Amino acid sequence: MDRLVIEGGRPLKGRIRISGAKNAALPAMAAALLAGGEFRLRNVPDLRDIRTFSRLLENLGVRCRREAAPPGAGDEFEVPDLVLDATTLTGHEAPYELVKTMRASVLVLGPLLARDGKARVSLPGGCAIGARPIDFHLRGLELMGAKLQLRAGYVEARASRLNGAQIYLDTPSVTGTENLMMAAATARGTTVIKNAAREPEVVSLGEMLQAMGARIHGLGTETVVIEGVSALSPVTWTIIPDRIEAGTYIMAVGTAGGEVEIENARPDHLPAALAKLRATGLQIEVDGRCIRVRRSGRLRGVDMKTLPYPGFPTDLQAQLMAVVSLADGMSVLTETIFENRFMHVAELNRLGADIRIEGRSAIVRGVKELLGAPVMATDLRASASLVLAGLAARGRTTVSRIYHLDRGYWRMEEKLAAVGARIWREKE
Ligand SMILES: CC(=O)N[C@H]1[C@@H](OP(=O)(O)OP(=O)(O)OC[C@H]2O[C@@H](n3ccc(=O)[nH]c3=O)[C@H](O)[C@@H]2O)O[C@H](CO)[C@@H](O)[C@@H]1O
Numbered sequence: 172m173d174r175l176v177i178e179g180g181r182p183l184k185g186r187i188r189i190s191g192a193k194n195a196a197l198p199a200m201a202a203a204l205l206a207g208g209e210f211r212l213r214n215v216p217d218l219r220d221i222r223t224f225s226r227l228l229e230n231l232g233v234r235c236r237r238e239a240a241p242p243g244a245g246d247e248f249e250v251p252d253l254v255l256d257a258t259t260l261t262g263h264e265a266p267y268e269l270v271k272t273m274r275a276s277v278l279v280l281g282p283l284l285a286r287d288g289k290a291r292v293s294l295p296g297g298c299a300i301g302a303r304p305i306d307f308h309l310r311g312l313e314l315m316g317a318k319l320q321l322r323a324g325y326v327e328a329r330a331s332r333l334n335g336a337q338i339y340l341d342t343p344s345v346t347g348t349e350n351l352m353m354a355a356a357t358a359r360g361t362t363v364i365k366n367a368a369r370e371p372e373v374v375s376l377g378e379m380l381q382a383m384g385a386r387i388h389g390l391g392t393e394t395v396v397i398e399g400v401s402a403l404s405p406v407t408w409t410i411i412p413d414r415i416e417a418g419t420y421i422m423a424v425g426t427a428g429g430e431v432e433i434e435n436a437r438p439d440h441l442p443a444a445l446a447k448l449r450a451t452g453l454q455i456e457v458d459g460r461c462i463r464v465r466r467s468g469r470l471r472g473v474d475m476k477t478l479p480y481p482g483f484p485t486d487l488q489a490q491l492m493a494v495v496s497l498a499d500g501m502s503v504l505t506e507t508i509f510e511n512r513f514m515h516v517a518e519l520n521r522l523g524a525d526i527r528i529e530g531r532s533a534i535v536r537g538v539k540e541l542l543g544a545p546v547m548a549t550d551l552r553a554s555a556s557l558v559l560a561g562l563a564a565r566g567r568t569t570v571s572r573i574y575h576l577d578r579g580y581w582r583m584e585e586k587l588a589a590v591g592a593r594i595w596r597e598k599e
C-alpha cells in the first residue's frame with residue numbers, strides 16, 4: 172500500500188493542468204454498452220476507477236484498449252484515447268468484487284437492460300460516506316417495465332423491451348438520472364424524468380447520447396425528456412475537465428498560499444465553489460479555460476451548505492474544510508447530500524484543527540497553524556482534504572491508505588510537486 176509524505180509550509184507557484192472528469196468518464200464508458208461498434212473516448216484519465224470500470228466492461232465482453240489519437244486529431248490530451256467496442260456482449264453481470272470497490276458500477280444496469288433485456292448487478296451496499304441506496308434507479312426501471320428481483324445481494328433485472336415512463340426522483344440523483352437516461356434512450360415511447368440531476372456530468376452524458384442518435388430535451392434542467400429511438404450508433408467523445416479536481420487545486424492555494432494557474436478547467440462548472448472561495452478572500456480570476464488563484468494573507472471563515480448542482484458540491488466539502496481550518500474566524504459547513512461525510516474531521520483535528528460536529532454541520536474555528544502528523548484517509552475527498560491540510564502544516568504529514576485518492580486524482584503528488592510542494596509517494 173502507498174502513502175503520501177508531505178513537508179508542508181511551501182507556497183505553490185506555477186501551472187496545474189486539469190484532467191478529464193472521472194464522474195463524466197464512467198457514465199460515458201457505460202454508454203458504450205448501448206451500441207455495437209467502436210467508441211473512442213478522449214481525455215479519459217488513467218485512474219484506478221477507470222481501470223476497474225474497464226475490467227467490469229471486459230467481463231461483459233467489451234473490448235477495451237488505450238490507443239494514441241489518430242494523426243491530425245490533435246495532441247492536446249495527456250492520455251491516449253480509450254477505445255471501447257461492445258459489438259458482442261458475452262456477460263450481463265457486475266460482480267460484488269468490482270461493485271464494492273466502485274459504486275458507479277451500477278451504471279451498467281440501465282444500458283444492459285436496454286441493449287439485451289437482462290442484467291445482474293451486485294447491490295453496492297454502504298460505503299464510508301453513507302448508505303447510498305439505489306432505490307431510485309430500481310423504481311425508475313420498474314416503471315419502464317423491467318422485472319426486478321433481489322436475490323443473494325444482486326439485482327436481477329429482465330425486460331423484453333423497456334417502455335417510456337413518467338419518473339419522479341425523490342432527490343436529484345446523479346447516477347440515477349444517468350442510468351435512467353441510458354435505459355430510456357432506446358425505450359418504446361417517451362420517458363420524463365422529473366427532479367432530474369443537473370450536474371455537468373449528467374448534461375455531458377446526455378449530449379453524448381444525443382451524438383449517438385438519442386432524442387433528449389431539457390438537459391441541465393429539472394425535467395429531462397427522452398423520446399426513445401430504435402437504435403444508437405458509436406461516437407468519438409471528449410470527456411469534460413474534472414471540476415472537482417480543479418476545485419481541489421484552487422483550494423490547495425487556499426491552504427498552502429502562493430499563485431497558481433489552473434489550466435484546461437471549466438470555471439462555468441464551478442459557480443458555487445468559486446463564489447464561496449472568493450468570499451474567503453482567495454483571489455480568483457477567470458480567463459476562458461484558465462483559473463488564476465492567489466492568496467495573499469489569511470483567509471476569512473465562511474458558512475457553506477452542500478447542495479445538488481448548481482449548489483456547492485459535496486465532493487468539495489472536505490477540501491473546503493481544510494481551507495477554513497486555517498481561516499480567520501468561525502465557519503459552519505453543512506452536509507446535506509450524504510449522512511456520514513465528515514470522516515476527515517477527526518484526522519484534521521489530529522493536525523491541530525479545531526472542528527466539532529453538530530448533527531449535519533461541522534463547526535470550524537480557524538486556527539493560526541497546523542502541525543504535521545500521521546493521518547489516515549478514509550474516502551476519496553477526505554484524502555484530498557488531508558493532503559491540502561498537509562501542504563500547510565508545519566513539519567511532516569503522512570497520509571496513508573491513498574488507494575482512495577488514486578480512485579479519483581491522476582498523479583496528484585506529481586501535479587503538486589511541479590508547483591513547488593514537497594510531496595512524494597512511499598510504500599507503507
Ligand atoms: C460516480 C459519480 O458520479 N458519483 C457522484 C454521484 O454519486 P451518486 O450518483 O451515487 O449520488 P446521488 O446523486 O445518487 O446521491 C444523492 C443522495 O441521494 C441518495 N439516493 C441516491 C440514489 C438512490 O437510488 N437513492 C437514494 O437515496 C443518496 O444516498 C444521496 O444521499 O453524485 C454524488 C453527489 O453529487 C457525488 O458525491 C459522487 O461523486
Ligand SMILES: C=C(OP(=O)(O)O)C(=O)O
Pocket residue numbers: 194273274275486551552579
Ligand atoms: C463519492 C465519489 O465517488 P463515487 O460516487 O464513485 O463513490 C467522489 O467522486 O467523490
